Amino acid sequence: MIIEHLTYRYKGATANAVNDISHTFEAGKIHGIIGPNGVGKTTLLSLMAGILKPDQGHITGFDELGILIQGIGMYDEANAIDNLKIFCEETNTSTENISYALSLVGIDEAQAQVKLKACSQGFKQRMLIARSITKCKGVIILDEPFTALDYDNIKLVSNGLSRLAKEKSATIIISSHRLQEVEKIIDYAIFINAGKIVNTTIANEEQNYLTITCAAPDRAARVLLKELPSMELERFKEGIVVQYANAQEYRKIVSFLLEDHIEWTGIEKSRSLTYAYDKFIKN
Amino acid sequence: MPMINLSRIRLELKKVSFEKIAIIIAISCITPFLFTLFVLYTQSNGISTLAGAFLVGNLVGPWSSLLLGMLVIVLCYVVTEEEQRKNILKLYRPYKRYWYAWIGGKALVIMGILLGVFITNTILSAIALKIISTMISSGETFYDLFLLYLYKFSKAYVFALPCVFFQLLLAVWIKKPVLPVVLGLLLLILGIPVANLSNTYFIPYSYPILSQKPSISMPSLIFATLLIIVFSSLLINSVLSNNKK
Numbered sequence: 001m002i003i004e005h006l007t008y009r010y011k012g013a014t015a016n017a018v019n020d021i022s023h024t025f026e027a028g029k030i031h032g033i034i035g036p037n038g039v040g041k042t043t044l045l046s047l048m049a050g051i052l053k054p055d056q057g058h059i060t061g062f063d064e065l066g067i068l069i070q071g072i073g074m075y076d077e078a079n080a081i082d083n084l085k086i087f088c089e090e091t092n093t094s095t096e097n098i099s100y101a102l103s104l105v106g107i108d109e110a111q112a113q114v115k116l117k118a119c120s121q122g123f124k125q126r127m128l129i130a131r132s133i134t135k136c137k138g139v140i141i142l143d144e145p146f147t148a149l150d151y152d153n154i155k156l157v158s159n160g161l162s163r164l165a166k167e168k169s170a171t172i173i174i175s176s177h178r179l180q181e182v183e184k185i186i187d188y189a190i191f192i193n194a195g196k197i198v199n200t201t202i203a204n205e206e207q208n209y210l211t212i213t214c215a216a217p218d219r220a221a222r223v224l225l226k227e228l229p230s231m232e233l234e235r236f237k238e239g240i241v242v243q244y245a246n247a248q249e250y251r252k253i254v255s256f257l258l259e260d261h262i263e264w265t266g267i268e269k270s271r272s273l274t275y276a277y278d279k280f281i282k283n
Numbered sequence: 284m285p286m287i288n289l290s291r292i293r294l295e296l297k298k299v300s301f302e303k304i305a306i307i308i309a310i311s312c313i314t315p316f317l318f319t320l321f322v323l324y325t326q327s328n329g330i331s332t333l334a335g336a337f338l339v340g341n342l343v344g345p346w347s348s349l350l351l352g353m354l355v356i357v358l359c360y361v362v363t364e365e366e367q368r369k370n371i372l373k374l375y376r377p378y379k380r381y382w383y384a385w386i387g388g389k390a391l392v393i394m395g396i397l398l399g400v401f402i403t404n405t406i407l408s409a410i411a412l413k414i415i416s417t418m419i420s421s422g423e424t425f426y427d428l429f430l431l432y433l434y435k436f437s438k439a440y441v442f443a444l445p446c447v448f449f450q451l452l453l454a455v456w457i458k459k460p461v462l463p464v465v466l467g468l469l470l471l472i473l474g475i476p477v478a479n480l481s482n483t484y485f486i487p488y489s490y491p492i493l494s495q496k497p498s499i500s501m502p503s504l505i506f507a508t509l510l511i512i513v514f515s516s517l518l519i520n521s522v523l524s525n526n527k528k
Contacts, residue, residue, distance in 0.1 A: 049377055050376065050377030051377060069373075073370065077365070082297045087374075089294050090375045
């Protein structure tokens with residue numbers, strides 16, 4: 001799926017909710033759209049889903065689309081199976097994937113016969129995910145899919161989505177304002193702020209970062225670059241951030257700093273995603 | 284354009300609450316019938332053929348002008364309310380080029396429920412007629428009266444179709460579910476004097492009443508009915524396909 005220069009402004013708003021966003025979503029991968037509340041995630045996904053019409057830009061490169069957008073519900077009077085059948089009928093979709101979709105979100109046949117009005121919010125949320133999965137061969141857009149789910153269900157649905165991406169080569173796009181919910185399953189993280197993509201990170205790259213808070217960041221940087229010239233290092237006002245590959249390299253960094261009597265007030269390990277989130281979203 | 288088949292109607296019925304539908308049918312059939320019985324028994328001494336016919340024609344069931352329209356408005360609300368409230372129609376927008384199957388499904392479900400009411404009412408009317416025929420000696424047999432009202436009810440039933448389509452249009456056009464009900468009721472009330480005063484076709488809610496008038500031109504009424512169905516369907520399709528801001 002390719003989006004190019006997507007722009008959208010709500011009627012009466014003074015700024016664009018989505019501002020000239022372009023990106024290519026690789027097939028068979030899980031992409032996380034991450035950012036705090038109100039930065040344009042749902043608007044971007046609504047544009048990609050075709051629920052909203054962009055003011056500018058276009059979307060190409062997909063056949064089938066499964067959608068879960070916040071605020072769009074299901075029929076409470078119907079049971080789980082009938083809800084999916086209604087969706088298939090309304091969207092001209094084959095019903096052959098219904099059992100598969102339900103199995104991915106951990107809903108069995110007996111549970112699927114209960115009317116939704118008698119079900120919990122967590123069950124309804126899993127049903128919303130299952131509804132989008134009935135279109136399992138193309139692109140699946142999930143806006144905050146883990147809302148109302150407990151820890152076990154987040155794990156269950158995450159496993160289901162990973163299976164789906166592998167087995168059906170589905171492109172899954174998940175939005176979330178909580179990195180912890182999605183960091184274990186996404187392949188790519190797209191950080192969004194103020195309606196724009198601010199960074200794209202390969203999430204499954206096992207890169208680790210060390211944030212060292214110290215009084216003399218320039219001196220610390222000089223020492224480390226002298227000993228480890230290929231090291232990726234970034235200075236900031238209160239310290240430095242370095243990238244390290246493994247525990248051996250981590251120990252080396254610490255010993256070089258100790259040998260040169262560089263005193264630090266804080267030393268904090270983080271993975272690439274957390275680092276990117278802190279850098280591009282929190283700060 | 285997708286076909287409207289039986290499975291579609293079955294699924295449409297699954298979207299709505301059977302309890303709600305049962306209550307609506309019960310209220311719209313039994314309440315007027317009980318009221319008719321009450322009037323018949325309390326005024327049995329002075330009852331005439333004309334009064335009997337008036338009571339059956341206007342009080343038994345929703346087939347009297349006001350009740351039929353009200354029933355259509357309530358049913359349109361019931362079959363569209365959840366989809367509007369939960370934004371489900373937004374979900375279908377990316378997948379649908381035409382909404383005619385959806386419109387047809389809704390209209391068929393409403394007409395199906397109305398048919399249920401129609402059958403129940405015919406039975407209740409037969410009971411009311413039997414009571415009247417024992418109280419007055421009109422010269423007409425029970426069977427004659429039964430056929431007469433069956434014919435009248437059938438016409439009202441058929442000409443409720445433009446109300447259904449127009450009310451569906453209001454229900455999808457106006458996002459707040461209560462407003463179409465209020466607007467529909469206003470048009471319905473306005474439609475009664477309009478239909479009684481002249482043979483005009485501006486207000487679809489007056490068509491069931493117009494269909495009962497001997498002076499009405501049936502081809503004109505049929506033409507107006509078809510026109511409202513076609514234009515309402517086109518407008519509903521356009522409203523639902525529009526990606527609003």
